[in-house]
Amino acid sequence: GAVVSQHPSWVICKSGTSVKIECRSLDFQATTMFWYRQFPKQSLMLMATSNEGSKATYEQGVEKDKFLINHASLTLSTLTVTSAHPEDSSFYICSANRRRRQAVSGELFFGEGSRLTVL
Amino acid sequence: AQKITQTQPGMFVQEKEAVTLDCTYDTSDQSYGLFWYKQPSSGEMIFLIYQGSYDEQNATEGRYSLNFQKARKSANLVISASQLGDSAMYFCAMRELFTGTASKLTFGTGTRLQVTL
Numbered sequence: 497g498a499v500v501s502q503h504p505s506w507v508i509c510k511s512g513t514s515v516k517i518e519c520r521s522l523d524f525q526a527t528t529m530f531w532y533r534q535f536p537k538q539s540l541m542l543m544a545t546s547n548e549g550s551k552a553t554y555e556q557g558v559e560k561d562k563f564l565i566n567h568a569s570l571t572l573s574t575l576t577v578t579s580a581h582p583e584d585s586s587f588y589i590c591s592a593n594r595r596r597r598q599a600v601s602g603e604l605f606f607g608e609g610s611r612l613t614v615l
Numbered sequence: 616a617q618k619i620t621q622t623q624p625g626m627f628v629q630e631k632e633a634v635t636l637d638c639t640y641d642t643s644d645q646s647y648g649l650f651w652y653k654q655p656s657s658g659e660m661i662f663l664i665y666q667g668s669y670d671e672q673n674a675t676e677g678r679y680s681l682n683f684q685k686a687r688k689s690a691n692l693v694i695s696a697s698q699l700g701d702s703a704m705y706f707c708a709m710r711e712l713f714t715g716t717a718s719k720l721t722f723g724t725g726t727r728l729q730v731t732l
Contacts, residue, residue: 530719538724539706539723539724539725540706542721587658606662609660
């Protein structure tokens, strides 16, 4: 089946540094990818929709300059947490839509997630 | 706007028994899809089952079945013959269909299921 891969799975960084998380669709093209954030014992909250070749669409309350999203190809979207602070520590998870097949069951595939800890 | 409600923060079930996880939803869309995902402690989101709003029959996938009651806007997940490996967080989600553009999933708050011996 289709696979979405995230890297890194775990990252620990110092406050003030930037961290880049990659989301790759391994065997299908994804015109759209979604980035979610999940705090411990809470649900997934959509941060932004990443569109290939165009600017990402951010949800209300999500800082665009803080969470930079780039979707340069049909198989790769990146989320960069800039000038990270301890409150940015969270589980970040991406998902990808298979191109032109958006409504079929199970066509939204999730990455394994990336756990960010900012010291 | 879409909203998913899961009223059970936690559930216990004995091994080999069946359990129902509740999910109600609210939407003004005519076409939508309902999903259930399992999230073990490792964090990955595992797709379990899907129900389209126009599907007349309840979806089934192995030990998972979805009790879809459209008039009541509920989409409960039934797990039969529970196994210890079923212990995890379970999320109900929905998305609008046929919008012409990719639509996002809206998640409920989740139910933590613990299977006991």
